[in-house]
Amino acid sequence: MKKTSIRNKLIVLLLLITIVPFGTSIVITYFYTKESLKDEFVAENVNLLYQGKLNIEGYIGELKNLTLSFYNNIDFMRYMKNNPDFDKDYLAKESFKNVILTILYAEENINRVNIALMDDHHNISVSKKSAVVFSRLNQSLNQDMYEKALNNPYRIHIEPMEVLQEENISEKSNRRNDMFTLHRALIDVPSDDLLGYISLEINSEHLLGIAEKLYVKDKEEFYLLSPEGELIFRSNNNVDENQQWITSLIKNNKPNGMMEWKKDSFHGLMIYETLDESSGGWIMVKRIPYTSVFESALSVAKINILFGVIGLILVIMATLFVSFKITSPIRVLLQNIKQVENGNMNVQFDSLGNDEIGTLGERFKEMIAKINHLINREYKLEIENKTNQLKALQSQLNPHFLYNALQSIGTLALKNNVPQVYTLVTHLSKIMRYGMNIDEDLVPLTKEIDYTKAFLLLQKERFGDQFEYTLSFDKEDSFIVVPKMILQPIIENYFKHGFDRSNDKIGHLTIIVRRDQDHLVMTVQDNGNGITETRLNEIYQTLNEDHQSKLGGANIGLRNVYLRLKLYFGEKASLLIENNEDGGTFVTIKLPVGTGGSGNESNHN
Numbered sequence: 191m192k193k194t195s196i197r198n199k200l201i202v203l204l205l206l207i208t209i210v211p212f213g214t215s216i217v218i219t220y221f222y223t224k225e226s227l228k229d230e231f232v233a234e235n236v237n238l239l240y241q242g243k244l245n246i247e248g249y250i251g252e253l254k255n256l257t258l259s260f261y262n263n264i265d266f267m268r269y270m271k272n273n274p275d276f277d278k279d280y281l282a283k284e285s286f287k288n289v290i291l292t293i294l295y296a297e298e299n300i301n302r303v304n305i306a307l308m309d310d311h312h313n314i315s316v317s318k319k320s321a322v323v324f325s326r327l328n329q330s331l332n333q334d335m336y337e338k339a340l341n342n343p344y345r346i347h348i349e350p351m352e353v354l355q356e357e358n359i360s361e362k363s364n365r366r367n368d369m370f371t372l373h374r375a376l377i378d379v380p381s382d383d384l385l386g387y388i389s390l391e392i393n394s395e396h397l398l399g400i401a402e403k404l405y406v407k408d409k410e411e412f413y414l415l416s417p418e419g420e421l422i423f424r425s426n427n428n429v430d431e432n433q434q435w436i437t438s439l440i441k442n443n444k445p446n447g448m449m450e451w452k453k454d455s456f457h458g459l460m461i462y463e464t465l466d467e468s469s470g471g472w473i474m475v476k477r478i479p480y481t482s483v484f485e486s487a488l489s490v491a492k493i494n495i496l497f498g499v500i501g502l503i504l505v506i507m508a509t510l511f512v513s514f515k516i517t518s519p520i521r522v523l524l525q526n527i528k529q530v531e532n533g534n535m536n537v538q539f540d541s542l543g544n545d546e547i548g549t550l551g552e553r554f555k556e557m558i559a560k561i562n563h564l565i566n567r568e569y570k571l572e573i574e575n576k577t578n579q580l581k582a583l584q585s586q587l588n589p590h591f592l593y594n595a596l597q598s599i600g601t602l603a604l605k606n607n608v609p610q611v612y613t614l615v616t617h618l619s620k621i622m623r624y625g626m627n628i629d630e631d632l633v634p635l636t637k638e639i640d641y642t643k644a645f646l647l648l649q650k651e652r653f654g655d656q657f658e659y660t661l662s663f664d665k666e667d668s669f670i671v672v673p674k675m676i677l678q679p680i681i682e683n684y685f686k687h688g689f690d691r692s693n694d695k696i697g698h699l700t701i702i703v704r705r706d707q708d709h710l711v712m713t714v715q716d717n718g719n720g721i722t723e724t725r726l727n728e729i730y731q732t733l734n735e736d737h738q739s740k741l742g743g744a745n746i747g748l749r750n751v752y753l754r755l756k757l758y759f760g761e762k763a764s765l766l767i768e769n770n771e772d773g774g775t776f777v778t779i780k781l782p783v784g785t786g787g788s789g790n791e792s793n794h795n
Contacts (some may be wrong), residue, residue, distance in 0.1 A: 197360070215494070221488050231483050232461065239463035239474055240447070242404040245256045248670045249396065250372070250469040252348060256296050256372040258390050260289045269515040270385045271378060273310040276324050283547070286314050294318065301369065302391035306336070308384060317391075336387050339373040347373045348470035350422045351394055363690060368394050389532060398423065404476065415439075422472065435460065439475065451477070459483060479632050519543065523551060535562050573753065614651055617644040632758070635703065636668035642677050642701065649685065651756070655693055663703035670710055670783055673754050677701065679747030680777050688718025705783070712779040720769045754780060 212635065236743070260266050266285050274282035286305070294303045294316055304319040311327040349371040351616045369391050374605045376385040405412035405425060414423035419440045435451055445464040451457070458479040465472045519542035526537050542551035583626035623646050639661070646659045689697045721729070733752045748767070755763040763781040771777050 192497065194333075213261070217369065219490070219494060223442065224484055227490075228459075228483055229782055231478075232459065235461045235476055235478070236446070236448070236463075239310060239402055239461060239476065242400060242474060243463045243465055245400045246472075246474075247466055247469045249400070250348070250465075252390060253297065253300075253372055254374070254389060254468070256300075256391065257292050257372065259293065259296075263289060270307070272377070273307070274788075275437070276312065284325065286324075287316075290314055290316050290322060293388075297392075299393040299396050301393055302389075304389040304391070305386060306332075306389070307386040307387075319381070332387075332389065335389075336375070339377040339387065340384065342375075344468040345375040345377060346468065348472075349373065350416050350420065350470070350472070363499065370394055370397070385393060395752055400472075404474065406482075408479075409482045413473075413477070415473040415475060417471040417473070435477075439473070485502040519548070519551065526554070528531045530558065535565070573757065587598055617647050621648070630674055632671045634661065634668060635670045635672050635676045638672055638677065639663055639668075641675070642681070645678060645681065646699070653691070653697070655696070657689070657697045658700075659699040659701070661701045664705060667703065667705050667710065670705075672710065672712075672781065673758055676751060676754070676779065679751050680779075683747060684714075684716045684718055684775070688716050688720070690719060699770075705779075708783055709780050710783050712781075714777045715770065715774065716777075717770075717772075717774040720775055721767070726769070727769065735767070753777070755779070 246599065247673075249511075252265060261286070262304060265281075266289050269279075269282040269285055276283045276286070290305060294300055297604060302315065304769075305622045306327050307313070308327070312331075313323065313325050313327040315325070316322040323430050335347055335349050351368065351370040361442045372390045372392065374388050376388060378385050401412060401414065401423060407425070407692060410425075412423075413421065414426040416422055418716075419436050420434075433454060435454070435456070439449070439460065446462060448458045449462075451460050456477060456479065458477060458481075460475060460477050464472055465474070522539050524544065528537060530537065535558060537555055539551070539555075542548040621641065643661060646661065648792065650657055650659065681701075695717070698717045702713045702715075704711050731750055748765075752765050755765060759781050766778040766780075768776050768778075
């Protein structure tokens with residue numbers, strides 16, 4: 191290949207206009223993507239922490255509601271106000287037991303419930319490992335927590351658990367550091383009189399399960415802080431509790447937000463969200479290193495480079511094969527032109543595109559379609575010509591003369607007490623009247639059935655006990671329109687080729703007409719000699735011959751049926767001929783219901 195060829199010049203040009211802009215776009219895209227991903231990353235994590243906040247507040251809200259549930263218990267509240275003597279008042283003791291047990295088992299993570307009555311210094315406690323215990327109140331126990339709950343505007347205080355690490359979440363022991371305690375001051379509403387305190391000791395498994403869903407292990411750090419900045423939970427053990435970032439976060443005095451931190455050993459983003467004061471006021475903090483934040487940006491840059499390399503390869507391949515892309519549509523046209531030269535007018539190929547070659551291909555298909563249309567029109571005109579010739583021959587006979595003659599023969603048969611002759615003449619009259627009516631091409635099914643019955647009765651009279659037939663159809667289908675005399679050629683073929691009188695076998699013909707959704711199915715089944723595979727192939731070949739000159743000769747009856755079906759119904763109708771497994775022939779005619787008509791003779795393509 192010469193260096194001055196258009197293909198080489200095109201390759202060099204395409205490489206230059208691809209590599210330079212692509213390299214520049216990678217640099218610009220990286221920095222732009224870096225900042226946009228940072229903003230998107232922050233927004234996603236802010237939303238995630240906010241959802242975590244709602245989940246934790248909702249969970250703590252359910253626990254708080256449990257500490258208020260007994261306010262609707264009138265008896266229990268009366269005992270609370272009257273300082274009962276549990277040693278003597280059995281009903282009060284049972285009321286307290288019922289209430290405290292109900293609260294204990296209302297939530298699976300509650301491990302202990304404690305009620306402290308301040309006036310009479312009673313303490314009632316129960317856990318899932320012990321029964322209800324009534325004892326004297328230890329004034330110093332939990333006193334600080336009780337005061338915090340009383341002074342809180344929401345009358346509650348959540349005593350945080352000791353510092354937990356990530357590995358503790360999966361441990362399901364009952365150690366103290368797995369628990370947090372909710373204390374509520376019980377007030378005699380509407381007064382401000384203090385009745386006592388209720389404390390719920392709660393397993394932290396569910397709470398920490400929520401926290402675990404708020405960060406990605408090994409890539410992000412997650413912390414729970416008390417309002418005073420004490421660590422409650424941390425996702426790893428590489429944190430100094432006195433680190434400077436905690437102090438800066440507490441001093442920030444904002445309920446939520448984002449801070450960038452580039453001190454100590456951590457460089458990255460800190461995103462935080464504060465729980466409502468009524469839910470403990472805890473602070474959720476996510477620390478995300480820059481390596482995790484910009485990991486996606488690096489991945490995008492790598493993907494851009496990969497697609498760039500792929501793009502270069504595609505450009506080179508497109509350049510090398512451009513000549514093939516231009517000549518392949520022309521080759522398709524040439525192949526179809528050769529098929530037309532060989533007499534195959536079925537031109538089918540996909541669109542060759544929207545350019546000039548594609549337009550040429552569409553015009554070629556339209557031209558062949560018009561030629562097919564003209565051929566079909568001439569073909570049908572020839573059929574109509576033969577039909578008119580047949581009708582002209584039929585009209586040469588005087589039908590009234592024949593009908594009157596047959597009527598006279600029938601009357602004479604009755605006078606001579608030969609009713610069988612009268613019946614046969616009547617059937618023959620029906621057949622002739624039906625066949626010589628040249629004004630009908632399509633008839634209701636009931637007429638075709640009556641004609642077929644008359645024809646079969648004549649054959650029954652002719653062959654006697656050697657022939658039997660079965661004819662069934664649904665009366666609801668009587669008015670479906672079918673081509674006239676569509677069954678007779680098939681039945682006649684049976685008597686010509688399938689019916690054998692030389693043996694003792696009784697010939698049987700079964701005709702069934704049934705409705706199959708939008709189609710009418712006619713089946714003609716016999717127990718005759720059947721058709722050899724070679725003969726069957728010849729019949730199908732004759733049926734599919736396109737040239738009208740093949741209409742005469744053998745198989746004229748079947749071909750006539752086939753052509754009339756195609757003329758009236760097109761590809762919606764079918765004719766199937768096959769052999770029975772136990773001998774004989776099975777013919778199926780399938781035609782659509784509600785379509786077709788004599789108008790098709792001039793319009794069908």
